[in-house]
Amino acid sequence: MSRSRFSLVRIAALVGLVLLLGACSLIGIDDAPLTTFEPKGPFAERIDNLFWPVFWIATGIFVLVEGAILVAVFLFRDRHQAKEAKQLHGSPKLEVLWTVIPALILAGVAVPTTAAVFDLTECGTDAIEIQVIGHQWWFEYHYPDADITTANVMVIPAGEEVCARMTSDDVIHNFWIPALNGKRYLIPGQTTELRLEAYEPGEYWGHCAEFCGLSHSLMRARVVALDPSAYQAWLEAQQEGAPVPEEGTPEWDGYQVFQNKGCTQCHTVRFEDDSMSLVVAEGAFNGPELTHFASRGVFAGAILPEEGQDREDALGQWLADPPNTKPGSFMPNLALTQQEIDDLIAWLESNE
């Protein structure tokens, strides 16, 4: 008798441990910016509303089944009794019962699931279109109506639906902003759509979610939602070119470094005076457009600056040796001197 009780104690301890750990994990729910448990827009909320009922049903079944196992082991443990077990072969009634009941439960789950699939997949007709192009290892954003191109930070108006029309320049990527919606592939040669909408202004973090090569884990995303008037202002500012720096300033020196070190092979910069714009050829391999680099809170695939890192330090770290920060980076180590780096930083940070 004591032996079976002891095993029961062990089992109970195990279950208790798991539950305790589970409970602990609820602490810190706010400290996970990529969490799916805090929907911040209608689409993520619809998904959240689908998940929880199914989760609780699953939990109920879990309790039933695991409970039955524990009870069976406890009640029917061989205690060296004289009588053997009844040699039951089965019960057609039970078979029907435990076929039909799960089928009914699943049918109940299937209906809202199917409805949500149809509701959530296709963009609304009034949605604002933003094109997303996936690259190894950063996201490019093009706003067709305003004809602006930016990178790493997708700015959207709060409270309005955005339709992300997405493709990739190289391999399959997966765009995911957990607080706003589920994820969707970016496929080279094809276009996919993802509905995004944030209720409130704020910052929403994301990540590439399809293995895309060496720096897949360093391909992150940021969505910044602005209230509609701020969004308009942002659009207008982005449509302006960057100012041409004054000669003799550090910004001017940085601008010279930019042209002399081959950066123009991949990075487009549009100036207020469009005749001076440095534009990468259409269809050629490209890096992020730097016209308004300083207006973006994160760079290098949204991984820099790291938490608590000074922005200029981060930029210096990046420019000194990109492949060392981002393995496989196509931006090479150009063996820049510290002076060249400082000048570049000055110039880049002036492109607001």
Add this chain to the structure above:
Amino acid sequence: MADLAHEMDLGHPEHESTGIDNRKLGMWAFLSSEFLFFGALISNYLLYSNRAGFTGVYPSEIYDIPFTSVSSFVLLMSSLTMVLAHNALSRGDQGGTRTWLFATAALGAVFLGGQVFEFTEFITLYDMKLTTNPAASAFYLLTGFHGTHVAIGVIMLLSLWGISRRQGELSEKHGMNLELVGLYWHFVDIIWIVIFTVVYLLSVPPA
């Protein structure tokens, strides 16, 4: 592979089994898998055969249906000669068996020759290679694997023919092998009928 013979010694009654010889059942199991192999290859071709936007020529633009009809007929006739070979063996006509085995192999070789000629035309006259576009890749992969299967069949047929010539006859064990090769050969022919219909006759280039 004829270890069933040993099992039969041990009083292993037929009524518990399917009544089909182990080796034949095994060949059927293998062929069922091969159906899916070619199914995947054919589906692959169908998906690409009329997809718009490829550079280079599409296979369905350059088929020579009359020529391929003739080589299909040749392959079809080889199934007939295969049946005749099997028939001859059941009658105990070893010489006839050899003749029809050789004929089957020869017809198969003619078919293969036709494939080689056809592909050479595609490459030299129309510049359609494996690397031209996905439709071409799919075409060559499918027909290439089919051709490989035919070639392996021809080798097996010639082996049986050779064994029969050397030993003067096909023993019971090799007789079963003839049946197995026959099953395989008919399968290869059926697949070709599907390919000819679906790939050559029915597929069209994009509008």
Add this chain to the structure above:
Amino acid sequence: MTATAERPTTTIFRRPSSTTGLWSWLTTVDHKRIGIMYGYAAFSFFLIGGLEALLLRIQLSQANAEFLTAGAYNALFTMHGTTMIFLFVMPASAAFMNYLLPLLIGARDVAFPRLNALSWWIFVFGAIFLYSTFFFGTSLAPVGVDGIGGIDGNLAAGGGPGTFNFLADSPDGGWFGYQPNAGPLYSAGTAMDYWALGLQIVGLASLVSSVNFVVTVLNMRAKGMRLLRMPVFAWMTTVTSFLLLFSLPIIAVALFMVTFDRQFGSLFFAATNGGDPILWQHLFWLFGHPEVYILILPAMGIVSEILPTFSRKPLFGYSAVVFAGAAIAFLGFGVWAHHMFSSGITPVAQAAFGLATMTIAIPTGIKIFNWLGTMWMGRIRLTTAMLFAIGFVAMFTIGGLSGVTHAVVPSDWQQTDTYYIVAHFHYVIFGGAIFGLFGGMYYWFPKLTGRLMNEKLGKTHFWLMLLGFNLTFAPMHWLGLQGMVRRTWKYAPETGLEPWNVAVTIGAFIIALSILVFIYNWFTSRRRGQESGLDPWDARTVEWMVPNPTPEYNFAVPPVVGSLDHFWHLKYDQDAEGRAVRKPDGDEIVARIEYEQLNPAEPIHLPNPSYFPVLVALGLPIMFYGIIYHETLWGKALIAVGAIITLGSLIGWGMEPLEEPHHVEHEDHDQVGEASFDG
């Protein structure tokens, strides 16, 4: 061993005849030895795959860690998945299926013994070929982008920053090889070719096995062993074999397509030329989904054998369990795109596959409830085997429930490609299949060795493994839904993912510890374990009607089967209440069975060993090395040499005489016993 008659000399080589020593293992066609070899090889790969996992976990135990380089990390998770699925779980299941299938149906061997050996040799050569990538593979920068800006060599050689970069030149495109990332442009070099061609070879091994098992089950059952009297494991073997027959050709085509893209310039998945990367995913998952049922059904069969034995009552709902297994297999061909819900397929397709996926939960539930019903009102003996079987039911249920949450399609858009999925499949493959396999090892250990594994050590193994397993994989549900994506080398500290990652890593090391306990138990019990006798578990099925360790000839007298659980019914009657009552002469019956089986009345013909399976198999990796290096002269030569070896050996096989006698005389039974578990 005394051979008796003359050997005909119609061939170049006589058929080999040794029964001991290395040569006998190279030429064996005995299903039991083949099963044992499969088992040791599979377990070795389990250890290798486990080491790979431990390295991954060390890297992930700290945010922004650089213990491994990114290149090494990507290679390790690719090889971890590939190894565990193709080189551990599948061959471990094959080990059980090979060893047990003939015994379970009352046969002497499988239908095609040499083909059986062939499948083993193809597997082991394929596995070695795949792993030789660690030495020969190369992983280069994407084609066409090196030298951007006129600067060469800008792309970090190896894998970038980090302490350990070894293995960075191994396959690193993921076990799923998504295109075009794992194609010629973005995974330049030879590493992914080793991956594709290695999988091609091991796939062939499984195909050959399945043909064998299907014919064996259909044609070689003992008298009275009707299909619906077969043990469930025999049924699951059959269903798994059909799954393999129908799913392997699809992956074979897909792997040929990717090999042709990589080696010969075809354009199947070249997105820039109109190729469709999603086509790869469809083909891969058309195989990949049935594959997961291939991984789980044999273990479900094992559990269906263990639970009744240690509950001392029949499997509840035998027919339901069998038909549910078949239903799962059939439905399993219709759900593949549930791995692709976020890939941009149409809403109609998503809804259809979501519904189909939910449907599979029904037969799965049927099996779980029937297992519960088996235990209910039983007389349960908690041996280690039983603990693992119960553990299977408990853990697989959790994995199955998280699987149902994936079927809620929009919810899956959040879950897919995160650690939530990693949690799901480890619960079903590890908590399910692997627990089942361990249960089977403890259960059938006596058949191999004539001894019992140590129960105390076994229970230590179980509890440590249960603890470690749950500590490793339960937090992953949480991590995934908190935003941790898969295949991620690094994560930032501000994501809040670190604390649970530490717990996961600790759990992984606990699992490793439990495995050490198991290994110690295995090897000491083999030598010094308590002798088991014929029927240590008071079992129900006919494989326990032969002495332990199993004689080379299996059954001296094949059983004549009167019912399901034939052995049990020889030993037990039922009283008025339906309770089992041991027959008064039960012990005598068992003793008589043992005597009969140890003393065959007449000489038994066994299939002769053969050289040719090894030789046929040997040609394949040689050819495939040649394909990888086909642009060189020696590569072309290798293709020719490999083809000649394979073809020539096939011809030799066909010409080989069947009649070289290999009798087992009854006075040799002691030597026979040794031969069965030698090595």
